[in-house]
Amino acid sequence: xxxxxxxxxxxxxxxxxxxxxxxxxxxxxxxxxxxxxxxxxxxxxxxxxxxxxxxxxxxxxxxxxxxxxxxxxxxxxxxxxxxxxxxxxxxxxxxxxxxxxxxxxxxxxxxxxxxxxxxxxxxxxxxxxxxxxxxxxxxxxxxxxxxxxxxxxxxxxxxxxxxxxxxxxxxxxxxxxxxxxxxxxxxxxxxxxxxxxxxxxxxxxxxxxxxxxxxxxxx
Ligand code: CA
Numbered sequence: 457x458x459x460x461x462x463x464x465x466x467x468x469x470x471x472x473x474x475x476x477x478x479x480x481x482x483x484x485x486x487x488x489x490x491x492x493x494x495x496x497x498x499x500x501x502x503x504x505x506x507x508x509x510x511x512x513x514x515x516x517x518x519x520x521x522x523x524x525x526x527x528x529x530x531x532x533x534x535x536x537x538x539x540x541x542x543x544x545x546x547x548x549x550x551x552x553x554x555x556x557x558x559x560x561x562x563x564x565x566x567x568x569x570x571x572x573x574x575x576x577x578x579x580x581x582x583x584x585x586x587x588x589x590x591x592x593x594x595x596x597x598x599x600x601x602x603x604x605x606x607x608x609x610x611x612x613x614x615x616x617x618x619x620x621x622x623x624x625x626x627x628x629x630x631x632x633x634x635x636x637x638x639x640x641x642x643x644x645x646x647x648x649x650x651x652x653x654x655x656x657x658x659x660x661x662x663x664x665x666x667x668x669x670x671x672x673x674x675x
Contacts, residue, residue, distance in 0.1 A: 457480070457632060458482040458631065458632045459483050459502060459503050460485075460492065460495055460499070460505070462496075462506045462507055462515070463507045464487050466487070472485075479564050479594075480594065480607040481611070482634050482635035482638065488512040489513035489514055490512040492504075492506070493518045497525065497526065500528070500628075500632070501528050502528075504522075504528055505567070506531065515533075516544065516548055520549075529551045529552075529571065530549070530550045531550070531552045531554060531567060532553040532554070533553070533558070534554070534556065535555075551570050565592070582618070582620075584673075587603075589614060596613065598656060603655050606651075612629065612645075621671075621672065623667065624669055625667055626668050626669075649663075
């Protein structure tokens, strides 16, 4: 999962990006509205954390322009606990909001919910065959036993599981699993898939004609 954080307070931006990375996200940051809009339009993020008061174009304007072309889930950060702000945010197309100061744990939980909703997934537990992925606890169980995954293996698995039944291209995976600071070589994706198959069974992830990967949906 790849997230964009648009926030002009350097300390807050840094701690946000650090917390998101520790939670397994690929993260890009933008310190003002113009860079934020440019990145939001250039990449397909799984979610955007958007501050309202920003230098350059503000969060409202960024959201208004983004909504002309994209449905990326947006969590707005508002400094003022004003009903007017929250109503305006939701009316402009924000998917959720959080009042500053906030607990990082709450922000992470709301982001997970936004990303699930965007994938039309109401439940935090995804059951695929004998594998259960708990997206809230970020754990994976198979036949009652916990499967230990690295952060990257987990995010790859979660992305494929949220889009199960669909072909996910390698390009899409690179866009959603790695951020602009990752200088990952292309064969690493194959290594992660190889390791996931070793842990979850060879047939769990299928390769479709060399173009991408798929977790088949099971009844
Ligand atoms: Ca601000």
